Amino acid sequence: MCDKTTIDQEELNVLxxxxxxxxxxxxxxxxxxxxxxxxxxxxxxxxxQKIEDKDVTLYKLRKLLGIVKKSEQNxxxxxxxxxxxxxxxxxxxxSKKRKKKFNVPIVVHKIQEYIKGxxxxxxxxxxLYKHESGSLLRITGSIPYTAEKHITKQLRCNxxxxxxxxxxxxxxxxxxxxxxxxxxxxxxxxxxxKFFTGTPYNHQSNLSDIFNLSISASTIFDQAEYVANDxxxxxxxxxxxxxxxxxxxxxxxxxxxxxxxxEERANRxxxxxRLRTGxxxxxxxxxxxxxxxxxxxxxxx
Numbered sequence: 001m002c003d004k005t006t007i008d009q010e011e012l013n014v015l016x017x018x019x020x021x022x023x024x025x026x027x028x029x030x031x032x033x034x035x036x037x038x039x040x041x042x043x044x045x046x047x048x049q050k051i052e053d054k055d056v057t058l059y060k061l062r063k064l065l066g067i068v069k070k071s072e073q074n075x076x077x078x079x080x081x082x083x084x085x086x087x088x089x090x091x092x093x094x095s096k097k098r099k100k101k102f103n104v105p106i107v108v109h110k111i112q113e114y115i116k117g118x119x120x121x122x123x124x125x126x127x128l129y130k131h132e133s134g135s136l137l138r139i140t141g142s143i144p145y146t147a148e149k150h151i152t153k154q155l156r157c158n159x160x161x162x163x164x165x166x167x168x169x170x171x172x173x174x175x176x177x178x179x180x181x182x183x184x185x186x187x188x189x190x191x192x193x194k195f196f197t198g199t200p201y202n203h204q205s206n207l208s209d210i211f212n213l214s215i216s217a218s219t220i221f222d223q224a225e226y227v228a229n230d231x232x233x234x235x236x237x238x239x240x241x242x243x244x245x246x247x248x249x250x251x252x253x254x255x256x257x258x259x260x261x262x263e264e265r266a267n268r269x270x271x272x273x274r275l276r277t278g279x280x281x282x283x284x285x286x287x288x289x290x291x292x293x294x295x296x297x298x299x300x301x
Contacts, residue, residue, distance in 0.1 A: 245286035
């Protein structure tokens, strides 16, 4: 009996094409094709047995199927040596950092004009068989804000004047109330642009003009204030939690506010007042007993 050997994907695809051609024209297979076919059957039998015995790893599976390249074998060998050294030192494996990848949906494009098993239009002799798929990662851009107008149909009774109105879709209501022009998602984006990326309101307004969706700077400020009013209870709760922290790290820095005028404040000894001209931002890092850090900022304390 022939010994079990591995067959790579290219050899297997060529063998499938020759077997299909032999079946169609009632031809006999060569001794070499019979050997490869027997090897494929033995490989499948061995694979099935190992899976049933639960005695196979991903690397062994790839090696068994003949799809492990020389470079992969070298990397696996180096990785095993490194893991053994790490085990001897600390008894734990050192995890490797992985590169961040785009988490994107996958769109499959099927061939419309050809099908598997069809005669090749080029040579009119061979058969078409499944081949490795091509791949393209396309990154596209989109405008920051999109507007959509919703028309709700209404009916009114001509006797009692009762009005029946079509409801808005649930997806629309999840982003804001029925009379809310700027949805929660647009408000959130305005706040992120201002307080995370540092884009002023006027710059955001100019950017919206470029995309033919004019939003004034004052409007963006008003929408950001709605968000601030909603999250202010969270801020007060963070202050309360930080007051019970085990450790504090505090630092002050100058903060220039263009419209800020000198203000009169009471002296610390309670006698008289003083004119304070400087404006400062105090940064606080509070470490809780649960090892959670709370970071707070306060301007002009």
